[in-house]
Amino acid sequence: MKNLINIFWSKAKYNGQSIFENEEHYAKGSTLVSIFYFFVFIVAFQSITFNSQFPSWTDIVSSESLFKPQWSSAWISHFEWRSAIRFIYILLVGSSILSIVFWRQSRLVRIIVFIALFQFLSLVSSFGAVDHYLHMVVTTSIVFIFLPNQKSTSYKSDLLKAIFGIQTIMLATYSISGFYKLLGVAKQIKWGVTSALSPNGLTLQSAKTSYFSGNEYFFQQLLIDHQGYWIAIFHIAGYCIEFLSIIILFRFKLHRIWGLVLIIFHLGIALTVGPDFSIHLLPVALFIMFSPFGSKQYDLWNDTKSIFKK
Amino acid sequence: MDYIYIMNSTNQGSKLIHYGVPALICLYFILAFYPKYFGNGKEIVPFSLFNLYTFIPYDYSNYDLQITDSCGDSHLLLYGNKELTPIERKYYPSWLVEIGEEYIRSNNVMIDSTHFIIEKIEGNIDLVRLSGDYVETKKSSYMQFEILKRIK
Numbered sequence: 001m002k003n004l005i006n007i008f009w010s011k012a013k014y015n016g017q018s019i020f021e022n023e024e025h026y027a028k029g030s031t032l033v034s035i036f037y038f039f040v041f042i043v044a045f046q047s048i049t050f051n052s053q054f055p056s057w058t059d060i061v062s063s064e065s066l067f068k069p070q071w072s073s074a075w076i077s078h079f080e081w082r083s084a085i086r087f088i089y090i091l092l093v094g095s096s097i098l099s100i101v102f103w104r105q106s107r108l109v110r111i112i113v114f115i116a117l118f119q120f121l122s123l124v125s126s127f128g129a130v131d132h133y134l135h136m137v138v139t140t141s142i143v144f145i146f147l148p149n150q151k152s153t154s155y156k157s158d159l160l161k162a163i164f165g166i167q168t169i170m171l172a173t174y175s176i177s178g179f180y181k182l183l184g185v186a187k188q189i190k191w192g193v194t195s196a197l198s199p200n201g202l203t204l205q206s207a208k209t210s211y212f213s214g215n216e217y218f219f220q221q222l223l224i225d226h227q228g229y230w231i232a233i234f235h236i237a238g239y240c241i242e243f244l245s246i247i248i249l250f251r252f253k254l255h256r257i258w259g260l261v262l263i264i265f266h267l268g269i270a271l272t273v274g275p276d277f278s279i280h281l282l283p284v285a286l287f288i289m290f291s292p293f294g295s296k297q298y299d300l301w302n303d304t305k306s307i308f309k310k
Numbered sequence: 311m312d313y314i315y316i317m318n319s320t321n322q323g324s325k326l327i328h329y330g331v332p333a334l335i336c337l338y339f340i341l342a343f344y345p346k347y348f349g350n351g352k353e354i355v356p357f358s359l360f361n362l363y364t365f366i367p368y369d370y371s372n373y374d375l376q377i378t379d380s381c382g383d384s385h386l387l388l389y390g391n392k393e394l395t396p397i398e399r400k401y402y403p404s405w406l407v408e409i410g411e412e413y414i415r416s417n418n419v420m421i422d423s424t425h426f427i428i429e430k431i432e433g434n435i436d437l438v439r440l441s442g443d444y445v446e447t448k449k450s451s452y453m454q455f456e457i458l459k460r461i462k
Contacts, residue, residue, distance in 0.1 A: 005332045020323075055396040065426040066401040070355045122355055128401035130353050138356040139338065146330045158327040165331035169338055176339070176360045184364035194366050200445065201366045207444035208367045212403055214392065224449060273363070 012164055012293075014252050019164070019293045020157040028292035029163050030104075036140065037103045039282050040113060041096040043137065047120060048089055053133060053276055055124060061085055066127050073122035088123055092116040104150040114141040133279045136173075140166050140283050166287050167255075171245040174262065178242025185239070200227045202235045202272060209274040218271040234268070241265050252293040254307065256300045259289025371441040372403075373410030376457065379433040387427075389440060413437060419461055428462055435462040 012019045019025055046052035055063075064081045076084040095112040102109045118141075121134045147162045148155055181196070188195035195201060203223040210216060223231060241261055248254040262284055266277045294303065341357040353359040375387040385391060388402045413419050419437055421428060428435070442453035 005329060008332055009328065055400075059395050059397050063395070063397040063401075066397055068401070068404075072355060118356060125355055127397045128404040130355060130359075131400075132358070132362070135356050135358050143331060143334065146324075146327050146334070148324045148326065152324060154323045154327075158324045161323065161327045161331060165327075165335060168335055172335070172339070173358055173360075176342075177358070177362070180361045180364050184361075184366075188365060194368050196366055198366070204366050204368060204444055205363065207448040208370070210448055211370070211372075211389070211444055213399070214390070214394075220448075224445060 009161065011250055014293060019252065020160040022160075023156075025160055025292045026156040028290075029160050032163070032286050032290060032292060033103065033144070033159065034100075036283065036286055037096070037099040037113070039286075040117065040137065040141070041100055043117070043134070043279065044092040044096040047092060053279060055127075057085070057089055060123065063127060068128055069126045070122045070130075072118060073126045076123070076126075085123070088116070088119045092120050103144070107145065107147070107149055110141070110144045110147070114138070114145055117141050132275070133277050136170060136280050136283045139169055140287070143169070160292065163287055163292060166283070167291065168249060170284060170288060171249050174242045174245035175247075178239050178245070181239045182243055185236070196235045196239065197232050199229050199232055202231045203227050206273050213274060215274060217274045220272065223272060238265055238268060252291065253303050255288055255291035256294055257304045257307070259284060259291065260300065262288065367444060369441065369443055370447075371439060373406045373413075373458075374438050374440055375406070375427070375461070376436045376438045377431055377433055378436070386438070386440075409437065410439070413458055419459055421461055431462075433462075434460065436460050 009020070010018070014022075047054050048057055050056050061082055067076070067081075069077060079087075091112070095109065095116045098106075098109045099113045103113075117134065117138045121131070121138050124134075125131050143162050143166050146165075147158055152158065185196045189197065194204065206217060206220050206223055210220060242265070245258065245262070248258045263281055266281055266284075270276055270278075338357060341354050342360060345351055345354055345359065346361060372389075374389050376384050377387060378384040388394070388399075388406060394402070409419050409421065437458045439456045439458055440453045441456075447453050
């Protein structure tokens with residue numbers, strides 16, 4: 001097992017050198033993590049305002065009768081409802097402010113940020129359905145708990161290893177999700193029913209989410225009026241983008257372009273099927289599209305061109 | 311010989327990161343797969359469930375509550391109701407599945423008079439089944455409508 005772990009870290013090389021021993025990578029990675037913790041503050045800020053994707057805090061306070069706790073929010077039932085809800089919001093806002101200043105110096109602050117984000121996700125997911133837009137933010141905050149404080153001698157390489165761990169989880173998550181979708185296509189073809197390869201596959205998916213949300217999506221009418229195999233091609237292309245994501249983990253030159261592809265993929269979902277992953281997109285943008293492991297000699301356009309060069 | 315990254319006195323990586331992050335990655339995927347193959351199919355927050363949107367839906371058969379006020383006007387609790395809060399919109403679909411499945415099992419709906427929905431809503435409440443094709447419903451609002459049981 002130890003050998004496997006050593007091989008995992010040793011595979012992460014760029015131009016023959018370990019990506020964890022590069023000062024430029026560290027400088028960029030450190031900035032990205034600072035932006036991540038500022039983003040956590042924005043999430044906390046949005047949670048107490050009324051123009052965000054989150055249910056408003058007043059709505060949550062008045063919905064005690066609809067509370068169906070997740071395992072992680074069961075403790076709320078043992079306390080006075082309003083006080084427990086306010087505690088979670090105060091913890092989230094307070095820890096996010098502390099993390100902007102102290103994330104390098106204090107592991108304790110990073111632990112509290114994780115607990116606060118986790119509790120907030122658990123709370124908003126405790127009303128009959130789980131919200132998925134915060135999962136990657138919470139997962140990222142877990143990984144940073146492993147990071148030692150700045151005074152540690154190995155701090156720089158450890159920070160880069162933490163970022164690489166986050167990239168692994170993100171890309172593998174997309175790949176496994178894509179794998180199950182492609183498996184679903186194979187099963188539905190075998191059963192002889194409508195699948196993602198059918199000209200109306202995406203239209204049906206869009207109509208279903210619209211049925212439950214009551215919203216109409218930007219390209220929904222287009223999908224209904226112009227069903228055809230061109231839609232199936234886009235649909236399957238989306239599945240393939242997800243499935244192939246893990247392949248770019250050790251291909252650092254592709255991180256930036258693949259990050260952009262994933263962001264466009266989510267844009268496509270929002271325009272057709274509806275789920276809004278805008279909060280999920282920021283960690284993807286930070287740690288994949290602005291990956292610290294690419295060469296600073298190139299930009300996104302030149303990275304893309306270099307794919308076609310030998 | 312290929313380069314192997316091993317912690318030693320020169321690179322001095324933290325053991326917690328070196329072994330902890332791969333362990334976390336393994337744990338993440340074990341807990342993400344566990345509910346699908348060994349559990350109740352429900353996600354263990356905050357671990358992603360990977361089988362969302364796996365299959366293309368076609369026909370539907372959903373449960374809803376028809377609410378009829380004293381003037382005889384009626385509307386559905388979930389479908390087409392623009393008055394719902396985001397929390398109610400999250401809660402009602404799974405709750406309606408529960409009471410619909412309970413009705414199929416026992417031919418009864420166990421909602422007592424103190425249930426919030428009975429207290430909150432004035433007028434008659436009927437459990438109904440809506441069925442049809444998602445695209446046809448989107449295009450023309452057509453759906454089959456069947457009253458199953460009077461609840462209030």
